Amino acid sequence: MQLIPKIAYPDDEKPKLVLLENLFRDWHQHFANPGSGLDREVADGMVFDGFYPHYFRQNKRILFIGREALEIADLNYLEVLYECYRGKEKRIGNQPLNKHKFHARMIHIAYGIVHDKPLWQDIPYASEIGDTFGMPSGLSFAFMNISKLSNESGGWAADWGLINTAFRLSTEGRNFIQEEIAILDPHIIITMGLGDKITALGRLTNFHASEKTKAYWLDHSGRRALLIDTWHFSAPRKKAVTDYYDPILDAIQRSEAAGHPPLP
Numbered sequence: 001m002q003l004i005p006k007i008a009y010p011d012d013e014k015p016k017l018v019l020l021e022n023l024f025r026d027w028h029q030h031f032a033n034p035g036s037g038l039d040r041e042v043a044d045g046m047v048f049d050g051f052y053p054h055y056f057r058q059n060k061r062i063l064f065i066g067r068e069a070l071e072i073a074d075l076n077y078l079e080v081l082y083e084c085y086r087g088k089e090k091r092i093g094n095q096p097l098n099k100h101k102f103h104a105r106m107i108h109i110a111y112g113i114v115h116d117k118p119l120w121q122d123i124p125y126a127s128e129i130g131d132t133f134g135m136p137s138g139l140s141f142a143f144m145n146i147s148k149l150s151n152e153s154g155g156w157a158a159d160w161g162l163i164n165t166a167f168r169l170s171t172e173g174r175n176f177i178q179e180e181i182a183i184l185d186p187h188i189i190i191t192m193g194l195g196d197k198i199t200a201l202g203r204l205t206n207f208h209a210s211e212k213t214k215a216y217w218l219d220h221s222g223r224r225a226l227l228i229d230t231w232h233f234s235a236p237r238k239k240a241v242t243d244y245y246d247p248i249l250d251a252i253q254r255s256e257a258a259g260h261p262p263l264p
Contacts, residue, residue, distance in 0.1 A: 050142065064144075
């Protein structure tokens with residue numbers, strides 16, 4: 001089980017890694033407790049995540065929240081994907097990065113948000129953005145899954161039984177998910193098909209809704225972020241521009257025009 005990715009981070013971000021490491025140790029102990037109901041092997045295969053290098057230097061800190069990792073038990077999600085984004089081949093499994101809906105869409109949407117909302121066709125290929133991803137002059141963002149247990153079924157369909165178990169254990173008594181969000185301290189959170197589980201992320205106030213997205217102010221740990229809830233990024237028959245990019249940018253623009261209301 002790897003708590004922190006073996007990636008080069010700037011010195012000013014290392015204290016955040018220490019906070020995450022301490023949180024993840026407690027999280028694992030909670031999962032590995034005999035009373036949790038999890039097999040020890042499953043608990044020890046937890047997949048941890050967090051932020052890529054230079055995330056805290058971005059003009060807008062974006063946190064994506066997905067469901068679960070697939071077949072990477074006992075590894076660190078960020079370390080695995082960092083190599084896929086930055087490496088020479090730029091592939092996710094046997095699929096080129098540019099054709100992988102989930103990851104290419106994340107990269108494109110994050111790039112658009114932090115680069116003053118260009119037209120979709122003006123955003124570089126994900127492979128090109130990957131050349132400087134996590135570098136001082138490049139794109140970075142944070143990513144976490146709502147479940148820290150790896151789906152080892154060999155299929156692409158979400159294992160909702162496993163997700164629900166991990167979610168319950170992560171929010172009963174101590175809300176580890178909220179604590180991770182507090183450390184990452186995002187300006188914008190984009191959730192992907194989490195349903196009513198978003199209510200566990202913090203106090204939600206409805207802000208804006210469209211046919212494609214729902215936007216909320218999320219209050220957590222004395223902070224406020226804009227939360228945009230949308231479909232899973234690999235959902236079939238969804239269009240990158242009309243179903244994701246444009247509605248997400250619209251919600252952000254509305255929030256910027258409104259300004260953040262004061263915390264209660």
